[in-house]
Amino acid sequence: MSKNSKKENIVGPLDGVKVLNIGTSIVGPWAASILSHLGADAIKVERPTGEFIRRLHPMQNGISTCYTISNNDQLSSELDLKKPDQFKVAEKLGHSTDILIENFRTGVSDRIGLGYQALSKKNPGLVYTSSSSWGDVGPMRDQAALDPHVQAFSGFGGLNGKLNGTPEMLRFVHMDPAGAVVVANLSLLGLLGRERFGQACHLHTSHFAMGIAMQTNRAGEALLAGMPIELLGSASSASAPNQCFQMLDSEYIAIACDTQSQWEGLCRVLGNSDLTKDPRFLSNVDRVQNRQVLAEIVGEAIKQKPKRWWVVQLEREGVPHGFSMDFEQIQHHQQVVENGFISTLHSKHAGDMFTGSIPWDFSETMGVINPWLVEPGSDTQHIIDTGFGNQQTDFKQNQDEEFIAPLAGLKVIDATQGYTGPYVGLMLAEAGAEVIKIEPKGGDWARDLAPRTPTGSSALFESFNRNKDSKTIDWTSKDGQAQLKDLVKDADVFLEDWGPGVAEGYGFGYGTISKENPKLVYLALSAYGEKGPFRDRPTSELVIQGMTGYLRLLGNLGEPPVRVGADIVATCSGAIALTGILSALYYREKTGLGQRVATSLLGAMMFLRSHEWAAMTNPDEWLGDSYCTNETDAPHDGYQTKDRPVYMSPSPLLKREDFISMIRDLGVHDDLIQTPEYADNWWDTFGMGYLARETKPIWEKYTTQLTAQEVLGIVEKYEVWAVEFADLGALMDHPQVAAINLVHDVDGKRYVRAPWRTPWELPPLRQAPDLKD
Incomplete structure (x- = not known):
């Protein structure tokens, strides 16, 4: 069935694609929702008692907001797979779907009879995407995890914290929705491989791999520099x-000088142009090496004037700046409102609920979020009676045993600089595309970031621009424009981040170049969106983190803000841009038509925080351990031990008697169980439970008497998921990283690769291009 948008006869780019979601929590289910927003028909299957995130706070009208957003825009069914007749319904869905998404522990889907080998026998065109916690191989393959476990052990938490402080985790489930985008992208790559080469297959990723890939450039600082x-x-x-x-x-005001021109502009704002001649601050690398003394000089100047003064001066000079904003400020901000970055969903059972809006604007198709939320299980009988409502997709299987990368043979022109656009180009290259990077005469400004590698370029530049060819073109000149047009005329994908209207001024607007190349998929990547008062403003990682509320998820309220140490705006908005490109490529396979795909850093990150916006709508109670209380909670730094902090949470299978045994083993029993509320709501007294923050001092009274390994040795005897906090640099040599083959070596240099394991091989590793060449 076609999911038509409000625009008559316009469908989503994935129109006709069938998606079966048998996953749990956020990663698998929200990936299916994303594909549904893009036009696919998605069905959710869960047990009649409901999956465990139905019990996670906050609730709205008694329904978990986390569960609601994770599964929105899908038909909802409750099936008892232990009953033969209901198992056959799920099996039939598996035999007719195009994509199946699951995120159980490795082997669980096989045990319940819905594994790839069982279903693909009758459905050879099945694209089967599995996302386990730590990987489908290796010493940690059988362990489970939630978002905070991955934050702790992937090194992500080890990047966040006050200067010379202790590591902190985000007080928000960021890794889950970010991981869902990767699962959606991997599913789309599988779909493209099926359509282009007749090769459907089983695809693997993991929470762990996705978490490290989100920190690609920060890992590069350790690996390359x-x-x-x-x-x-x-x-x-x-x-x-x-x-x-x-x-x-x-x-507090966030000020970011990524380029030399922005630094010089800031010096003019401060009325101190002599700073540009100071030997300590001549280059960006110099300024980073002398960061602390520079911060004192700038900080002393900023203290002399109020907000309005600095906004006026910084805007005049084009220096990226912004503020740490809360939800009330965000939802009413003119830039958010004019671009429609927040939508309202409706339901009879849960009431109205906020969500992030579709982050893509397609020229030929349309993404749409169904504004009506589905009540859990309400479509069960319909699904039993009709399934997907149509026959299995026709599929001509390629008998060649050697798999071809899904984007092999495609030509990508990457005319972006800095962080996000180059990351998009890198992921396209990892999927087999030929990517040609276009740099201006002076080179991509990211070459001048810190730290430098022995090549003279930054670790970030080398991390995001490997596996690309390169050309230097001045696209502002007529000769340069002619050269670039010659490259684009037979390209499959064009990436630009020049800002709204700039490409049109150079004669590179989609309306112009698509006349000569109607099959072109054109990504227009902007900072804030193509409408509103900020449309032409420059931005930065820090500014977007502040504008989407991330700076309020670390540190303490009333103290200096703490940024997310991983450059999540770059990698996560890049992953969301990739979703739009892959969807447009699939549409092109079906119709022969290319299209323009517009997205923005702000819109992408607003979409990624959909679960937060839902939680803040109208909660029944103001409860933690995430969402509602995340702005006012103390830092989430795990449970302290004698050496390294650990994070632990109960499995849905943890029984009360085992919990009692565990807290006796730890010594916590008498102090914890004497409070009736803790005794009655024991499952919520640690991990992500709403009582976890309140009871943390009780737990730490005893965990601090033990080492991290001693604590893990006790709790892992029970149905408790636990890990220690890891250092990102040291993690690169961990056996689990080696087992999933995430770090590769070329000429003595090590790089983080794409976070997936697939039948097609990753392209051979090539270093980033040298500007001299």
Whole structure:
């Protein structure tokens, strides 16, 4: 069935694709929702008692907001797979779907009879996407995890914290929705491989691999530049000044100078052009090496004037700046409102609920979020009676045993610089495309970031631009425009991040170049969206983190802000841009038509925080351990031990009697169980439970008497999921990283590869291009 949009006869780019979601929690289910927003028909299958995130707070009208957003825009069924007749319904769905998504522990889908080998016998065109916690191979393959476990052990938490402080986790389930985008992308790559080469297959990724890939450039600092991972508060490891400063009115302003011109502009704003001649601050690398003294100089100047003064001056000079915003400020901000970055969903059972809006604007198709939320299980009988409502997709299987990368033979012109656009190009290259990077005469400005590698370029540039060819073209000149047009005329994908209207001024607007190349998929990547008062403003990682509420998820309220140490805006908005490109490529396979795909950093991150916006709508109670209380909670730094912190949470299978045995083993029993509320709601007294923050001092009274390994040795005897906090640099040599083959070596240099294991091989590793060549 076609899912028509409000525009008559316009469908989503994935129109006709069938998706079966048998997953749990957020990663698998929300991936299916994303594909459904793009036009696919998605069905959710879960047990009659409901999956465990139905019990996670906050609730709205007694329904978990996390569960609701994770499964929206899907038909909902409750099937008892232990009953033969209901198992046959699920099996029939598996025999007729195009994509199946599951995120159980490795082997679980096989045990319940819905594994790839069983279903693909009758459905050879099945694209089967599995996302386990730690990987389908290796010493940790059988362990389970939730978002905080991955934050802790992937090194992500080890990048966040006050200067010289202790590591912190985000007080928000960021890894789950970010991982769901990767699962959606991997499913789309499988779909494209099926359509282009007749090769359907089983695809693997993991929470762990996705978490590390989200930190690709930060891992590169250790792998390529040999730099230790430090906690920097709100400062950046790549450029300076790039942090938050307190103003005369006591508020903090985020100021980011990624380029030399932005630094010079800031010096004019400060009325101190002599800083540009100071030997300590001549280049960005110099400024990063002298970050602390520079921050003191800039901070002292910023303290002299209030917010309005600095906004006016910084905007005049084109220096990226912004503020740490809460939900009330975000939802009413003119840039958010004019671009429609927040939508309202409706239901009879849960009431109205906010969500992030579709982050893509397609020229030929349309993404749509169904505004009506489905009540859990309400479609069960319909699904039993009709399934997907149509026959199995025709599929001509390629008998060649050697798999071809899904984007092999496609030509991509990458005219982006900095962070996000180059990351998109990298992921296209990892999927087999030929990517040609176009740099201006002076080179991509990201070459000048810190830290530098022995080649003279930054670790970030080398991490995001490997496996690409390169050309230097001045696209602002007529000769350069002619060269670029010659390259684009037979390209499959064109990437630009020049800003709204700029490409049109150079004669590169989609309407112009698509006349000569109607099959072109054109990505227009902007900072804030193509409407609103900020449409032409420059931005930065820190500024977007502040504008989407991330700076309120670390540190303490009322103290200097703490940034997310991983460059999540770059990698996560890049992953979301990739979703739009892959969907457009699939549509092209079906119709022969290309299209323009517009997305923005702000819109992508607003979409990624959909679960937060839902939780803040109208909760029944103001409860943690995430969402509602995340702005006012103390830092989430795990449970302290004698050496390294650990994070632990109960499995859905943990029984009360085992919990009692565990807390006796730890010594916590008498202090914890004497409080009736803790005794009655024991499952919520640790991990992500709503009582976890309140009871943390009780747990730590005893965990601090043990080492991390001693604590893990006790709790892992029970149905408790637990890990220690890991250092990102040291993690690169961990046996689990080696088992999933995530880090590769070329000429003595090591790089993080794409976070998937597939039948097709990753392309041979090539270093980033040298500007001299």
